[in-house]
Amino acid sequence: MEAINNKIISLRKEYSSAFLDEADANQNPFKQFELWMHQAVEAAILEPHAMNVATVSSDGKPSSRIVLLRAFNEEGFVFYTNYNSHKGNDLAQNKYASLNFFWPELERQIRIEGSISKIDQDTSTAYFHSRPRESQIGAWASIQSAVIENRKVVEDAFVHYNEKFKDLELIPKPEHWGGYNIKPTYIEFWQGRPSRLHDRLRYTTINDEWKIERLSP
Numbered sequence: 001m002e003a004i005n006n007k008i009i010s011l012r013k014e015y016s017s018a019f020l021d022e023a024d025a026n027q028n029p030f031k032q033f034e035l036w037m038h039q040a041v042e043a044a045i046l047e048p049h050a051m052n053v054a055t056v057s058s059d060g061k062p063s064s065r066i067v068l069l070r071a072f073n074e075e076g077f078v079f080y081t082n083y084n085s086h087k088g089n090d091l092a093q094n095k096y097a098s099l100n101f102f103w104p105e106l107e108r109q110i111r112i113e114g115s116i117s118k119i120d121q122d123t124s125t126a127y128f129h130s131r132p133r134e135s136q137i138g139a140w141a142s143i144q145s146a147v148i149e150n151r152k153v154v155e156d157a158f159v160h161y162n163e164k165f166k167d168l169e170l171i172p173k174p175e176h177w178g179g180y181n182i183k184p185t186y187i188e189f190w191q192g193r194p195s196r197l198h199d200r201l202r203y204t205t206i207n208d209e210w211k212i213e214r215l216s217p
Contacts, residue, residue, distance in 0.1 A: 015107045015192025020199035029187040029203035030074045040103050052100040055090035076183040082144035083176045091116055097182055107192030114184035124178035136171045137161045
């Protein structure tokens with residue numbers, strides 16, 4: 001391990017591609033997010049909508065994983081998952097979560113914190129039916145986060161549900177699957193800068209009024 005640790009210690013990158021100034025930032029954090037997401041998409045970044053979702057269990061243990069952002073507006077940021085998964089169980093106990101987008105190609109990071117809730121079933125169903133048919137069957141076949149004996153268990157389940165739904169034009173959405181919306185109270189935009197003197201702008205809200213503050217790097 002010493003050799004790879006020495007390599008890790010020696011890794012260095014100077015950030016110098018852009019800057020983030022209060023005068024140029026949009027006063028509305030959702031508009032600022034829209035701008036940065038648009039630029040990430042235009043830069044052809046791999047999976048720009050991939051984000052880390054961090055949750056905390058009832059016994060105070062944190063966990064995180066990468067999921068895909070599927071919608072956002074001024075009400076929040078939406079992703080879809082199995083309600084009975086590890087993160088779903090965490091969110092049933094603790095209604096707060098955080099998101100993190102990292103786009104190294106643009107030397108940017110966005111952190112979001114807020115309260116989370118399930119979205120309405122009609123919206124979840126509409127999104128479910130927009131997914132590829134195989135992904136819909138996969139939502140039935142996977143008991144997400146459960147321990148299974150081997151891969152054959154989930155492959156057999158996929159075959160089972162594929163046969164079960166073969167004559168249906170619309171596969172029903174599982175009751176255990178749907179969307180969450182995180183309504184932010186904190187959004188931070190991070191732009192890498194030289195000498196590790198990064199730009200950090202924090203948006204916080206009180207009574208739906210957003211305030212911008214610069215944070216020390």
